[in-house]
Amino acid sequence: MKRHSLIALLLALSAFALLGGCKDAPSGGSNNSAGGKKMTIALLPKSKGNQYFATVEKGARAAATELGADLLYDGPTNTDPAKQNEIVEGWVNYGVTVIAAACENKEGISAALKAAQDKGIKVVTYDSDTTTDARSFFVNQATAEGIGNTLMDEAARLTGEEGDFAIITATLTASNMNEWRKHIEARLKEKYPKMKLVDTKPCDDQKDKAQQEATNLLSAYPNLKCLMAICSPAVPGAAEAVKQAGKAGAVKVLGLGLPSENKAYVKDGVTQSVILWKVEDLGYLTIKAAAAVAAGSLKAGAAEFDAGKIGKMEIQGDNVLLGKPFIFNKENIDGFDF
Amino acid sequence: MSQPAPFFKTLLARPEAVLLFVLVAELVFFSAVGRNFNTADNFANIVRHSAEIGLLALVMMPIILTGGIDLSVGSLLGLCAVLFGVFTHEWHIATPLAAALTLVVGAAAGGLNGGLITGLRLPPLIVTLGTFSLFRGLAEAITKGTMTYKDFSPAFLALGHERALGLPYQGWLFIAIAVAISVLVHRTTFGRSFQAIGFSPEGARYAGLPVQRRIATTYVLAGFVAALAALVFTARLRQARADAGSGYELQAITAVVLGGTSIFGGVGTVGGTVLGVACVAVLTTGLKLIPAIALQGIGSELGSLLTGALLIFALAGGVLAKSLAARRARRQSLAKPQPQPIT
Incomplete structure (x- = not known):
């Protein structure tokens, strides 16, 4: 028994050696x-x-x-x-x-x-x-600039360049999103004087939390015209909040996300625009x-x-x-x- | 070697012989149709990509030989990788000491498995299913699921990337552990008790073997080598993350069972496990080097599929061979009334 297993082990190891032995065939290049x-x-x-x-x-x-x-x-x-x-x-x-x-x-x-x-x-x-x-x-x-400008321009188009809007982000420390927010705010200042960013809330990249925050924003700012969600779970979250508040169409929803995750809300007219690249x-x-x-x-x-x-x-x-x-x-x- | 005929006859009846044939067939086939298969670089890739699973398989083998199972080794690999990162990056312990500490933690974690299994007489499947989640959960908690430890010392990273005499360092490590485990299991009275325990725990106890202590040893050994595999894995990827080694336990078990070790214990060889590891490693790498398969992008999927097929084929083949042998033995028993031991 032991002799055979040792022979098997030796054979196994020599198989490895065999594999290594036939090396240095003309290599990849x-x-x-x-x-x-x-x-x-x-x-x-x-x-x-x-x-x-x-x-x-x-x-x-x-x-x-x-x-x-x-x-x-x-x-x-x-x-x-x-x-x-x-x-x-x-x-x-x-x-x-x-x-x-x-x-x-x-x-x-x-x-x-x-x-x-x-x-x-x-x-x-x-x-x-x-x-x-x-x-x-x-x-x-x-680029961060491209995303920021497109989000802001689209929000302006949806609201007729007038009124209050709020942002829902993932966290207040996420570096890429802060970069986008910087460009959103710069664009706002430069081109849309009649629009006002009233609040920015984090949702921890969670749909449920985004919905909660959106509901709070809707009651805190009755004149809110638009919700801008800049992390992907927040787009359907904000849409669900607007839908449940019965404000579909009155409060515009747009955001950065996958079309597939938002298709139902877009077709219902709750979410107006989903932004991503092709x-x-x-x-x-x-x-x-x-x-x-x-x-x-x-x-x-x-x-x-x-x-x-x-x-x-x-x-x-x-x-x-x-x-x-x-x-x-x-x-x-x-x-x-x- | 004086009587070659009976020697080869017994050899061919063993699952190892079938596997060796499969391995040689794989090598010949992939050399013929694979692109750059027969190169030193590819050989190094195969060894580097399968060393961790190979190490886990080597220590899974004695456990399965005693009739046990360890589902926690992959998770333990992840936990040890993360702890090594903590030791070097947060506690600022020198790398050799941190590595030694990691090995101690691995052995202790294996001791936890062994203690629960033998102390409380809980089934190994349940205990290690528990620690499978426990160890992974701990690793994720330590890193909060997102943190990655990187920037390890170049001397340490060499373990994952350098070669000696054409063989990657982890290949030498694998050979060393393979020889050590083989000697332990097949050449020492201590290790040969694993087989006796797996064959019949009651019988082993009546024979005066400290069954529970021997079983516990196999889990401690598994924990220790899982920690070693964690170091190799960290050096190869140059980083430690909580998800290291996910699913490795099942691949290790596959290699052991493919290598002819009975999942019920009592039967198996370390050489068979080495062959099992080699067959799977060569198969999964070789498939990706066949242009027609690579162009379809199905190399990995086909690898899993054929590994599964090979496993079922090997097990079914073993059962068939056994029943044929039994029938022949029955016929011969008229002449020689000696019942064959089941192997």
Whole structure:
């Protein structure tokens, strides 16, 4: 018995050794050099199970088909930084031409991406950036200024540029949302003198709390014309509060969120506008930019990038900008499923 | 080696032989159709990506051999990773000492499992289901679910990234632990009692073995090695988060059972577990290197699917082989009236 198990163990270990023994076959490089061969673009989502990234993939496939490039799309089933690293390390070995990554954990993945760069693989990021030394460009779906201005302009349009409005945010310390609020307030001051921001309430990124806060705001400010929700759970939360108060249409609701989460309220006329970017275009632009970086036609210092059917995109520093956010409303929301 | 015929005959009847065949078949197949499969880098990837699960499988094996189970090792890996982060980043303990402390905590957590199972005579499945949630919950509470510890010392990170003689450091660690566990389980009287306990706890007790103490030891060992796996995992990802090692316990159990250890205890070898780990690791990595599969983006899904199929095939094959052997033994028992031990 013991002799056999020891032999089995030795066999197992020698199998490992065998695997290691046949190493140093001509490594990756030969079939991913830019010239002639078909380009292989690898696209990493934060999680495969998310409708948002499924929509990104749709746009990415369209771009890859147009470019005649192979597209590898793989990611963790749920957001899992360990799995993201493993997938990137697998791609390096596979010998892809360029990697486009949405990073679940900025620092966690940057070393893996840097290792890819060391092997001559180009790296761009989209949706969520990594450290700047681990990629050449970040495809930025929306700048803080773009989001802030669009929210404020849309609130002004809905209220006829007149009256009181209130903001519901996630927390008063969330840095990205504070950045948006800064731009909202600057735009308000600059362009809409007859509008007044009466209050800003946090909802801790919870729908129930947002609904509670919205109900309180509605009774505290009877002249309120508009509720602006700038974190995604707050948009349906605010809508539910307005609906239950019987003020649908009288108090406008708009916010930053996914069309799918707000479809019912938009169709009922409770929520007027949902603001986000065109997610499919984000996938399309990412692949176009990744291919251009790999081919050497998009280099540091460029001011503009021609993304084919979605137009010319502005570049700020090392950010390729997707352009203005998109407004989803009663007329167009049915056409989107993320 | 003087009588090769009976030697190979007995070897082929063992599940390890089937697994070895599967492993070689995988290697040949992926070398032929996989892209850059036969490279040093890919070999390193396979070892690095499966070392933690492999370590957990190595210590899961003695537990299952005694008829127990430990569902908490993945959660304990997460807790130990987070605690290592706390020790180095908040208590500012030097890395080697922090690592040693983490190993102590891991062993103690394993002792908690062992104590509850043997002291209160609670079923291992229930106890470790409890600590599965308890350990993960603690890790999440410590980090409030969001905090990540990063910026570990370069010397420590080497554990997850450097190689010696072509083999990643964690590969050497895996071999060392594999040999140690193998010697313990198969070559010492202490470890051979695990098998006796799993085969018949009552019989082992009547034979005078300290059954409860031996069982508790296997859980302490599992806790200790889970902490070791936590260090490897942290070094590989360069960060410690509360979600580290989620689901690893089931992958470890899969490798052990695939490796021929009976889930009811009493039967199994460490070599089989090593082969089980290798078969799954090569399969899941190799699939992603086949261009047709990679282009469909179904490498991971197909990996899980085929691992499941392999497990069921191996178990069903084992049962079939056993019933065939039993039938042959019955026929032969007319000549030699000696009942075959069930293996």
